[in-house]
Amino acid sequence: MRADGLPLTPSMKAWGLTRSYGSGDTKTYALRNVSLEIYPGQIALLMGPSGSGKSTLLAVLSGLLHPDAGTVLTLDKDLWAMNERQREAFRLEHFGFIFQGYNLFPALTAREQLEMILKWGTGCSARDATARTSDVLTMLGMSKKAHLRPMQLSGGEKQRVAIGRALIKQPNFVFADEPTAALDWKQGQHVIELLRAAAHDQGSTILVVAHDARIIPFVDRVLHLEDGILYEGEERPMELYGGPTAPSPGYIAQ
Amino acid sequence: MSYALSTLWFERQRYLPAVLAVAFSCLLIALQCGLLLGLFSITSIPIDESSADIWVAHPDVPSVDLGIPIPEAWQSYLAVPEIAHTEPYIEGFAYWKKPTGGTELVLIIGARLGPDSIGAIRQLTPELRMLLSETSSAVIDEGEFTRLGIEKVGDTAEILGKRVRIVGTVSGLRSLAGPYLFCSLDTARKFLNPPPGQCTFILGKCHDKEDAPKVVERLKAHPRKLYPFTTQDFSFHSQMHWLTKTKAGIALGLAAALGLLVGAVVTSQTLYSATVASLKEYAVLRALGIPRWRMAMMVVSQAFWVGIAGIAFAIPTIFGIAFVGAEVGAKIMLPYWLLIFATSITLVMAMLSGLFALRSLRMVEPVTLLR
Known part of the structure; x- marks a missing residue:
C-alpha cells in the first residue's frame, strides 16, 4: 500500500514462468510456473539455496534468458514478445545490472567506466556525461577516487563503481546478483544502503538476489525461491514442504 | 584520450x-x-647522371639501356622557346671480346663531350672528355676491369673486330647488366652501327628546368607520335621496366x-x-x-x-x-x-x-x- 492508502501499481508483472535445462532424463526445472509482481520504489530481495533457480529467474525477468513459457510484462510491455533488437533497446532505456564480479575494464578509471555507459548508450554530450558522472560518483562517495583504476580500488569501492554503472542511466529497474557476496559486512551494508536509496529516492524497482540474511532488515520485501518455486517471505512455508513436485503457490502479490 | x-x-x-x-x-x-x-x-644511372631535362625516345622503348633508333632530325621537333639546347644520344649493347678470351656484353653510351653537353655523365671530367675525343676510346667504372678481362687504363680489347682502348675510369657507376662504356658519339656509331642519321634518344635542356613537364605534355600531343619524358619520369620508367622484367x-x-x-x-x-x-x-x-x-x-x-x-x-x-x-x-x-x-x-x-x-x-x- 502507498502512504496515501492507494494500492501500488506493479512496474513488472510475470506469470507462468517456466525454464528448464537439459532434455530427457537429465531435464531439470529451474523455474516452475513462477508468477510475481514487483513494485516501483521498492527493493525486493530474492533468496534461496544454491541451484534454486534465483539467477535463472533474474535472467528471465531482466530479458537476458528466454523462458520456456510464461510472460514478463514490464511497464506494460511484453518483454519476451519483443525481438532481440527491441529488447536490447528496452534494456538500454530501462534496466541496470550489478553482477557478482565487478567486471570493470582494467584500463579505465572509475569516471570512465561510468561515462562510457552514457556516451555509448545514451549518446549524451561529453559535458552532460561528465556532469552526471560527477553527481553519481558523489552520491557513491567516490568523487575523490574518480581518477583511479580498478586495481587501485578496494573490493567495496569497485562494487560502488559497478553500482554507479548500473545507476548512471537512471534506470527504472536494477537487477543485482549477489552484490555483497565478495564484500565484508560493513562494505556490504553500504552497498545495500545505496541500492535502497536508489529505490526510495529515485523510485527505481530493485531486485536483489543474495544469500546473506543480514540484508533482510534493509529491504522492503523478501521472496524465497526453492526448487524453482517462488514463495513470499523469508522462509519456505512449512505447510508447503512436500517434495520437489509440490505445486506452485501461484500468483504472489504484495 | x-x-x-x-x-x-x-x-x-x-x-x-x-x-x-x-x-x-x-x-x-x-x-x-x-x-x-x-x-x-643502377639501371637509370646514365639518365640520372646526365644534365638533360627531356628525353625523347622511340615509342616502343622500354628502358634506357634498350633504346631503339630514331632519326636525329627529330631534334627539330624540340625547337620550342622553352628548350635551349638539343643533342642526339646513342647507346646500345655490344659484345666486348676480352683479351683473356671470352666475351662480355657491354652497354655503349655515346654522347657529345663539349662543356655544354647534356648527354655526357657528370663524372666525365674535362680531361676524360679530352681523352674520349679520340675515336675508339672509352671510360669505364673502376670496378669493371676484371669483368672486362683487362688490368689497367690503356689496355685494349675488341668490339665487332675493331679495337677499343680504355682511357680512364670513373667511380660509382657499376651496372646491373653489362658494364657501361662511356664514349663519344663517333665512337658509339663506330661500334653500334646505327642506320645513317639515326640515334637512340634526343635530349633537350630547358632554359628553366621547371618548364620540362609542360614541354613534355606538349610534345606528347605532337602528330609525329614522339615519346617524350622528363628526366625523372624516364628514370622511373627504366627502373620499373627492370623491376617487372626481371x-x-x-x-x-x-x-x-x-x-x-x-x-x-x-x-x-x-x-x-x-x-x-x-x-x-x-x-x-x-x-x-x-x-x-x-x-x-x-x-x-x-x-x-x-x-x-x-x-x-x-x-x-x-x-x-x-x-x-x-x-x-x-x-x-x-x-x-x-x-x-x-x-x-x-x-x-x-x-x-x-x-x-x-x-x-x-x-x-x-x-x-x-x-
Whole structure:
C-alpha cells in the first residue's frame, strides 16, 4: 500500500514462468510456473539455496534468458514478445545490472567506466556525461577516487563503481546478483544502503538476489525461491514442504 | 584520450607483440622495396647522371639501356622557346671480346663531350672528355676491369673486330647488366652501327628546368607520335621496366605479402585474445543494452592504434637500417611515396586484423554473468 492508502501499481508483472535445462532424463526445472509482481520504489530481495533457480529467474525477468513459457510484462510491455533488437533497446532505456564480479575494464578509471555507459548508450554530450558522472560518483562517495583504476580500488569501492554503472542511466529497474557476496559486512551494508536509496529516492524497482540474511532488515520485501518455486517471505512455508513436485503457490502479490 | 587508446597504453605489454608485428611488416615492405629500388636505380644511372631535362625516345622503348633508333632530325621537333639546347644520344649493347678470351656484353653510351653537353655523365671530367675525343676510346667504372678481362687504363680489347682502348675510369657507376662504356658519339656509331642519321634518344635542356613537364605534355600531343619524358619520369620508367622484367617484383611482392601475413596473424590474435580477456566487461555492456557495434568500434580503433604505434616504431628503425646499409655499401632508397605506401598498407592490414578479431565479440553473452 502507498502512504496515501492507494494500492501500488506493479512496474513488472510475470506469470507462468517456466525454464528448464537439459532434455530427457537429465531435464531439470529451474523455474516452475513462477508468477510475481514487483513494485516501483521498492527493493525486493530474492533468496534461496544454491541451484534454486534465483539467477535463472533474474535472467528471465531482466530479458537476458528466454523462458520456456510464461510472460514478463514490464511497464506494460511484453518483454519476451519483443525481438532481440527491441529488447536490447528496452534494456538500454530501462534496466541496470550489478553482477557478482565487478567486471570493470582494467584500463579505465572509475569516471570512465561510468561515462562510457552514457556516451555509448545514451549518446549524451561529453559535458552532460561528465556532469552526471560527477553527481553519481558523489552520491557513491567516490568523487575523490574518480581518477583511479580498478586495481587501485578496494573490493567495496569497485562494487560502488559497478553500482554507479548500473545507476548512471537512471534506470527504472536494477537487477543485482549477489552484490555483497565478495564484500565484508560493513562494505556490504553500504552497498545495500545505496541500492535502497536508489529505490526510495529515485523510485527505481530493485531486485536483489543474495544469500546473506543480514540484508533482510534493509529491504522492503523478501521472496524465497526453492526448487524453482517462488514463495513470499523469508522462509519456505512449512505447510508447503512436500517434495520437489509440490505445486506452485501461484500468483504472489504484495 | 579514447577508451581504445587508454586500454592500449595501460595494457601495453599485452599489445606489444601486435605493435612489433606491425612494425616488422612495415619494416620488411619498406626495406625490401628500398633495396630493390636501390638496385634498380643502377639501371637509370646514365639518365640520372646526365644534365638533360627531356628525353625523347622511340615509342616502343622500354628502358634506357634498350633504346631503339630514331632519326636525329627529330631534334627539330624540340625547337620550342622553352628548350635551349638539343643533342642526339646513342647507346646500345655490344659484345666486348676480352683479351683473356671470352666475351662480355657491354652497354655503349655515346654522347657529345663539349662543356655544354647534356648527354655526357657528370663524372666525365674535362680531361676524360679530352681523352674520349679520340675515336675508339672509352671510360669505364673502376670496378669493371676484371669483368672486362683487362688490368689497367690503356689496355685494349675488341668490339665487332675493331679495337677499343680504355682511357680512364670513373667511380660509382657499376651496372646491373653489362658494364657501361662511356664514349663519344663517333665512337658509339663506330661500334653500334646505327642506320645513317639515326640515334637512340634526343635530349633537350630547358632554359628553366621547371618548364620540362609542360614541354613534355606538349610534345606528347605532337602528330609525329614522339615519346617524350622528363628526366625523372624516364628514370622511373627504366627502373620499373627492370623491376617487372626481371620478375624481381614478384619475389618482392611475395616477401612483402609474407611480412604482411605474419603481421596480420599476430595482430589479429593479439586483439582477439585481448577481447576475449575482456568478455565479461563487454557482457556487462551488452546486458546494459549498449549496442554491439560500439564494442566492434572499440576493437577496430584498438587495431588502428596498434597500427599507428607499429608504424611509429618502424619509421626510425627503417632509417637506421638504411643508414647502416649505406655504410656497408647496400643502397636502400626510401622515397617518400614508398614510405607512404608501406605505412598505408600496414595500417590497412592492422585494421583488417581488427575486423577479423571481431569474431570474439560473438562470444559475449550477458546471461553467463548470472551464475
